Structures are given as C-alpha cells and as structure tokens.
Amino acid sequence: MLSKKISLKQVEEYLRNNPDFFLNNPDILNSMKFPLSSNKECNETNNQVISFKDWLINNLKDKQKSIIENAKHNYFTQKKVHDAVISIIFKGKKDLFEFINNELPSFFDLAIINVITSKEDVSKEYGLIYASEEKINKVYNNNESLIMDAADESLGFYDEMNLKIYSNAIFSLKKEIFNSQSLLVFASKDRQFLTNRAFDLILFLSKIVQQRMKELQIGQ
Known part of the structure; x- marks a missing residue:
C-alpha cells in the first residue's frame, strides 16, 4: 500500500488546528531547525537555520530591542x-529663541530645534x-501643516x-509670523521622525511656539 504524501499546507493546517502539539511532543523541537530570526525580511536575505533554543533566545532579544527602541522614541x-509649554509662554523675544535653540533640543534629546527663515536679518538677530525662499517653498505646506519624514540633504x-x-x-508657520513662509524644525540624528509617533504632541508644541512668536511680534 502506497503512503499518501503530505503537503506543506497540510502540515501547516494541522499545526494551526492543534496549537498544543508541541506541548504534548516537546522532544520534537530538539530535532527541528528554525530560521535565524522571526523577522521575515531578515530571513529573506539570510538562509541560516538554528536550533529551537537559539531561535527562542533571538526572539526574546528582538522583543527587548523593540521595547528599548520604543522607549527611546518616547521623548515627546x-x-x-507640558513643561516646555510653561517655559515658552513666559519667554521674551531673545529668551524665546535661546530657549528653543539651546535648551529645548537636549530636553527632547534631539539634535536641532530651530526656525528656518528666508529673512537674513531676522536669522542673524535671533540665531x-x-x-532661500526657493528651498523653503519646496517644503512649505499650508499654514500649520506638520510633516515627519527623512531629512532631505x-x-x-x-x-x-x-x-x-x-x-x-x-x-509650516503662518506667513504672518515673519511676513513670509518659514518653518519650525525638529531634527534628529536617528529614525525618530520616520513614524508618526507623538505627532499630535509635536503639532501642539509647534502651535504654542507659533502663538508665542505672534504675541511677541517676531519679525515685525
């Protein structure tokens, strides 16, 4: 009698329908081979296989790395x-930009927080x-628009x-702030702004900075 060949799909279906299979047959795990990582993209470029024990350890490391990465990006x-807003609303003209440029970046563990303007005199006065207007216009969107993306070198x-x-x-700051298109930028040396993490908080903080500049009549 010929034995019927079992397909990979049947094996997969059986295991999915019997999630306790390896609990009842733990010894089988020791003779099986597993991919280097649970990350599909990693496995597509690396065909290395490892033992179940090593696979489990790697998975735990990946999860720990993910937790650390999320914590690292949780600056905002x-x-x-809230603390930054309290400081901003009490700053004068000079103090406001000194705070934004020099203190705020380290507060949020960023490389740069600053305003980009095409007005050279204002730029020199406030640091x-x-x-150029041409370069700013390539990024400027509608008033109060926030984009988070890779930096364009x-x-x-x-x-x-x-x-x-x-x-x-x-x-994108309102045009009335400097009587021209200008930008408030938050710049990072890592991938922090490649996702929409903390989008609402950054947008809120940006609007507070904008409102304070308007009250102080910056650029007028």
Whole structure:
C-alpha cells in the first residue's frame, strides 16, 4: 500500500488546528531547525537555520530591542511637552529663541530645534537658520501643516551645523509670523521622525511656539 504524501499546507493546517502539539511532543523541537530570526525580511536575505533554543533566545532579544527602541522614541511625553509649554509662554523675544535653540533640543534629546527663515536679518538677530525662499517653498505646506519624514540633504538646511541629520519634523508657520513662509524644525540624528509617533504632541508644541512668536511680534 502506497503512503499518501503530505503537503506543506497540510502540515501547516494541522499545526494551526492543534496549537498544543508541541506541548504534548516537546522532544520534537530538539530535532527541528528554525530560521535565524522571526523577522521575515531578515530571513529573506539570510538562509541560516538554528536550533529551537537559539531561535527562542533571538526572539526574546528582538522583543527587548523593540521595547528599548520604543522607549527611546518616547521623548515627546505629555509631561515634557507640558513643561516646555510653561517655559515658552513666559519667554521674551531673545529668551524665546535661546530657549528653543539651546535648551529645548537636549530636553527632547534631539539634535536641532530651530526656525528656518528666508529673512537674513531676522536669522542673524535671533540665531535662526537661513535658507532661500526657493528651498523653503519646496517644503512649505499650508499654514500649520506638520510633516515627519527623512531629512532631505539636497535642501541643505542643516549643513552649517556639521551634524548628520537622519529625520525631521517640519511645521509650516503662518506667513504672518515673519511676513513670509518659514518653518519650525525638529531634527534628529536617528529614525525618530520616520513614524508618526507623538505627532499630535509635536503639532501642539509647534502651535504654542507659533502663538508665542505672534504675541511677541517676531519679525515685525
């Protein structure tokens, strides 16, 4: 009598329908081979196989790494934003930009927080980033628009800082602030702004900064 060949799909269906199979047959695990990682993309480029024990250890490491990564990107907590807002609303013209440029970046563990303007005199007076209207217009969106993405090196916004910026959040300030298009930027040396983590908090903080600049009549 010929034995019927079992397909991979049948094996998969059986295991899915019997999730306690390995609990009842733990010895089988010791003779099986597992992929190097539970990450599908990693396995597509690496065909290495490992034991169940090593696979389990690797999975735990991956989960721990993910937890650490999430914590690392959790800079914009509500409390930090609240504390920053309290400081911002009491700052004068000079103090406001000194606080934004020098203190706020370390507070949120960022490389740069600053305003980009095409007004060279205002840029020099307050220590802002100067860029041509043409370059600003390539990024500027509607008033109070926030985008979070990889930094565009071709724009050269951060060239004079001698920092390798990987990602940034860019808020389009109302034109009335400087009587021209201008940007409030949050720049990071890592991938922090490649996701929408803390989008609402960054947007809220940006609007507070904008409102304070409006009250102080910056650029007028």
